[in-house]
Amino acid sequence: MADNDADRLPPTMSVPRVLLPDERTSGRDRKKVNPRDSGVLVVGLGRFGQSLATTLDRSGQDVLVAEKDPDLVAQWSGRVPIVEADVANPEALEQLGARDFSIAVVAVGTALEASVLITGNLVDIGTPQIWAKAVSVEHGRILQRIGAHHVVFPEHDAGKRVAHLVSGKLLDYIEVEDGFTIVKMRPPAETHGFTLAQAGIRTKYGVTVIGVKSPGVDFQYATPETRIAPTDLLVVSGPAELLERFGARP
Incomplete structure (x- = not known):
């Protein structure tokens, strides 16, 4: 008997699970998560990512957050459109439809390896605009070299x-x-x-x-x-x- 799709997933891969805000939390109509031909994908829900995502959402931007921590996903579900996924894995990035976003923000900073992997994955799929958070000059230089279009240093x-x-x-x-x-x-x-x-x-x-x-x-x-x-x-x-x-x- 053939294995099902879940059995074939790599053990490190998180299956994206989309959680949209309750319609009562916003006065505007929210778009379907997929398909998209624009909008902003925010990766990481630390303090920088939280501030960015909520500001974009309140201003009426089409935004989706990708976060691998299930506790954070549960905490923020119903507040912003959010998907549970580890997008350091390129297959998870593909599954959540990242190719359809015109802008992506890598809000992961302290986990340097994840930051670099995620940015590289977004470069590989041809994301038109990639913004990436850096925590040091060296970190920012690496992000620029692998293809980030804009590097920001929030703390600095x-x-x-x-x-x-x-x-x-x-x-x-x-x-x-x-x-x-x-x-x-x-x-x-x-x-x-x-x-x-x-x-x-x-x-x-x-x-x-x-x-x-x-x-x-x-x-x-x-x-x-x-x-x-x-x-x-x-x-x-x-x-x-x-x-x-x-x-x-x-």
């Missing part, structure tokens, strides 16, 4: 951002690329009561005020005639070093 980036926030008057800090940065900050005293043209911020400090948010008023894009009040919040862009200097003004 968060620490760097917080360092900028606690060391001055900056209220928010986003580094875009190659040192170009956008910050939210209180206006220095020397700008109070003046228009941007009168204050000459770009000429004096080499940074650009993008917009101003006044209390009780909608955000407004900045013009030379925009007048700055002490209670305003400024959104300013420019090189990180120059923004730090401007943000340090009394």
Whole structure:
């Protein structure tokens, strides 16, 4: 008698088991898990993966989480679309329909071997965009070499951002690329009561005020005639070093 399909599976392979959220947990209609021609596959449900998956799901993105820990799967079933599978095994990746996703995020970080294997498997099936979490420069270099399109360092980036926030008057800090940065900050005293043209911020400090948010008023894009009040919040862009200097003004 021939063995059934389950008997033929490799012993290390986890059979994907899809668990969709209860319809009452969301106001929008959820799509069928398969087939897909878009959407985001999130692999790993640690703190980074949890934050990523829930944010994508709440924003209406078509997302599916793959997690091998049955306890985590049980905990998160009904909250996000989730499948129990060890996608370090390429057969499990195929079974959950990973080829149909346009974006995959490898949120596994501390298990370096699994991170590399999963990323390599996604490269092999031709995933158009692969984002991978790295916990070190060396880890990130390996992920890039095997084909990850984007490598992120959540702990490093968060620490760097917080360092900028606690060391001055900056209220928010986003580094875009190659040192170009956008910050939210209180206006220095020397700008109070003046228009941007009168204050000459770009000429004096080499940074650009993008917009101003006044209390009780909608955000407004900045013009030379925009007048700055002490209670305003400024959104300013420019090189990180120059923004730090401007943000340090009394």
